[in-house]
């Protein structure tokens with residue numbers, strides 16, 4: 548069977564055999580990529596029209612207790628100037644975002660011991676009180692189930708926690724032994740059980756990743772049924788153990804975005820900052836491969852450079868809240884329109900609002 552046919556089957560049946568997935572991710576064929584991108588666009592449009600949802604991203608702290616080999620804000624990187632936003636600064640960022648029209652705030656940060664569960668719950672509560680109709684998404688790494696429950700009770704709706712890799716051995720090559728594959732997986736389970744719209748995902752082309760690993764990621768996602776899927780190319784950061792490793796490719800990332808769109812027609816899939824960083828027009832290409840979310844940076848501009856997970860990370864222009872008009876134009880040029888509605892998974896309310 549031709550790989551194009553596999554893509555057609557995936558669109559129809561939302562599922563392939565492991566070997567089918569492997570053929571798609573290893574094909575590296577420009578025509579196949581065009582074809583599957585077009586199918587994924589069609590599927591996204593059938594569910595969301597030409598809406599691209601925006602989320603305001605607030606990078607709350609770059610302190611991190613972990614030492615992931617790929618990440619620029621790892622504990623061991625002493626060249627990072629550390630910062631932590633106060634509750635008031637976070638609220639100010641949300642107020643700015645609210646004025647700009649954002650109805651989802653994403654709080655993202657390293658695993659910062661000072662951001663203990665009561666601090667985070669207090670921040671969520673304050674945002675919830677001031678913005679009762681907005682969605683609150685957290686992306687703060689691993690906490691206990693009890694802590695996740697507390698955040699949820701305080702008003703958080705969504706949680707992003709990429710699994711990074713579904714293969715235990717590969718996990719061990721990306722992270723020091725102090726980090727636990729099992730705990731990450733347990734955390735994801737807990738988030739789903741509690742009732743969060745849960746996002747997971749991987750870096751495409753992360754060091755030592757094999758095609759079989761990617762197939763395992765796909766199969767993991769099939770079982771997990773995430774509401775959101777965050778994927779972007781791995782990009783090296785010069786102060787990490789993986790500084791000399793190759794970046795992930797644009798095309799591999801676009802292929803995976805399309806595969807996930809066809810598997811999960813209603814998922815919220817961002818066209819990520821790393822995709823916008825790896826290639827000119829990366830953000831647009833992501834949307835044209837089936838992504839339907841962008842997350843402009845809403846952090847105080849003076850802190851953005853310090854949140855450098857990888858080199859050359861984009862944080863200004865169309866990648867930033869103050870560049871929203873530029874982003875709108877960029878989306879309009881490719882036939883899409885920025886939607887300011889919450890765009891909850893499985894909630895079709897946006898259709899009436901838009």
Ligand code: 5AD
Pocket residue numbers: 617618619708709711749750779780781782783784821856857
């Ligand atoms: N390149 C690309 N993505 C990265 N992340 C961390 N470091 C890098 C890097 N060097 C991703 C991880 C994490 C998310 C917040 O950012 O997948 O889950």
